[in-house]
Amino acid sequence: MKLFYIKAALLNTMLLSFVDDGTILAQSKQLDDNNVGLRKAYKIIYLLFVAFALVLEHDKTELFHFSCCRDTYNPSLDLGYAPHTSATPLKPKTYWRYLGFYFDRGLTFHEHVRYYATKAFTTMQAMRMLGNSTRGLSPKQLRLLYRSCVVPIAMYGYCLWYFNGACNKGAMNQLKQMQRKAALWIMGAFRTSLTGGREALAGLIPIHLMLKKLATCTVYHVATLSDTHPLHSMMGERLLKQAEPHARSAALMTPAMRGKVKSTVMEVDERVHTLTESFEPFAPKARPGDWLLDRFADQLHFDECDPTQDRRPYLDKLIAKARADPLTVLAATDHSVPQSNQYQAASAAIIYKGHHKLERTRYVSGRVTTPDAELNAIACAVHLAVKQANCQHIMVFTDSMGLAHRAVDPSVHWSGF
Incomplete structure (x- = not known):
């Protein structure tokens, strides 16, 4: 990244890294100028990868353009896509996929849940090949496969849409249908049998209780983060610790604003005090050299x-x-x-x-x-x-x-x- 900033000093671009993903940001007043800057920055990244004997997968490269034009556009639905007006040739997309998450204009995440619920169901359908006609898998083995392989797929990114105060009834119904089919697959029951009974016999926790359990674990996981973790910069004063508050931090919100904002961050800030255990992410006995x-x-x-x-x-x-x-x-x-x-x-x-x-x-x-x-x-x-x-x-x-x-x-x- 240091080499990139040295070579791209005149391009007015920024590079962000997410483990095995990267994002190049460029700003300009004209769309054509933005394309030129991105093309040059991408070439620099490609040459650096070649110099370090690394491979840059071009087929996974995605391009997004954001516009500030709001002639006939509703700001509350803004996801960065500009309207098709005389000021810009860009057209807004219905859904936006970024780092595996699907965003829509209303931030309902219905498409996100639909995609991963469908992916979980197709994964479960593919698992039927694991058993043959002579000796199939037992219900206990099927349940283990569902819990260990299918549920993590279906619950991917649940923090985006499941939190206190969120309207998620439609998303919940899609996951309930997926688990209903999973219970049929595990128990081999008739399609007309009751959903609650099938889930109880299969040993599956209902979807709403599973999400509630995962959300509670997410709240408590924040207590295990270091005092300077970037996530603390979004929290309130009690969880700010040694991190610098972000411009949108809950610590800088007025009480009226805090009552209106509903998100996972706000839920963590409200519920983490219920945790009775204390954690030391960097305990002296766990530091290398002090073991x-x-x-x-x-x-x-x-x-x-x-x-x-x-x-x-x-x-x-x-x-x-x-x-x-x-x-x-x-x-x-x-x-x-x-x-x-x-x-x-x-x-x-x-x-x-x-x-x-x-x-x-x-x-x-x-x-x-x-x-x-x-x-x-x-x-x-x-x-x-x-x-x-x-x-x-x-x-x-x-x-x-x-x-x-x-x-x-x-x-x-x-x-x-």
């Missing part, structure tokens, strides 16, 4: 094992040596995950010092996966070991060395807890 493995690398040792060798003599010798040390605490961990969903997983830990058993405890880990239950068992064992008097060394025995590494890894990774 446990960075500061105490010489005090942590992982005894990797070769599954092809018999380690019992080696482990017996190791345990005997640890029991002879009065400052060493031994901890053994294990877990149990039942096959039935009716029961919860359990984590267990036993603490020894010498030949004396100090603690033996079991914890309910909830309905989690096997790695989560084992990770909880390791955490419980260490928590109990550090409470013991004269404890300077802790030796933990586990059957998952990968989770032992994760127990001391504060980086971002998936976890069920």
Whole structure:
């Protein structure tokens, strides 16, 4: 981007980058002058890509023109497309697609929801090929496919049109029809059966409750952002933190304006105070260089094992040596995950010092996966070991060395807890 600004210093253009997408902005008083500037800027970008051995996909390039002419145009419906008047040859489009979102003149997002509801339904139709005539997929597998593959498609960009005070009944009906067909596909029921009953038997949450749940999670996710995140610049005074307020920020609005504006940003500003937990996006212990493995690398040792060798003599010798040390605490961990969903997983830990058993405890880990239950068992064992008097060394025995590494890894990774 620095090279672009050096080469395009005289073109009066700006470059924005969105991960793997980019936008070139150009301003001029004449449409022809704007085209010339964009053409030259695009050539600079192309040559830079070639110099860095990158590929610029021309077939994905889109061109948009915005006009300030408002001779016979309603400003409230303005999306940047100028009317077809004597001042400009541009004609307004019915829908505008930008970064995967579909905008219309009234910002109803009906086309956006229709497009992604249809895409989700066609994805679900394509999944019928996964089962053959002899042995098809079970309803449990079909539900898993729908929840993991189809729902994320249908809910893409829901924050644009689902928020407190939005008129979204039409958009909601399209998603309800899509889920109705999904319930028919999962259960193999008749088309005349009741929608609510099919969704209940298929284990599908109703669309309005699913959207409400996602909207609540979106509100709470804002609390995990850093204090200087650009999104804070749009919030009110309570969430502004260290960010500079934007010109359209809620912090600069009058109470009368705040009562009229309805958007996801306003909903976040109103509801985030209901969150009772606190988050530290950049906690000192999670900073590179301050991690446990960075500061105490010489005090942590992982005894990797070769599954092809018999380690019992080696482990017996190791345990005997640890029991002879009065400052060493031994901890053994294990877990149990039942096959039935009716029961919860359990984590267990036993603490020894010498030949004396100090603690033996079991914890309910909830309905989690096997790695989560084992990770909880390791955490419980260490928590109990550090409470013991004269404890300077802790030796933990586990059957998952990968989770032992994760127990001391504060980086971002998936976890069920």
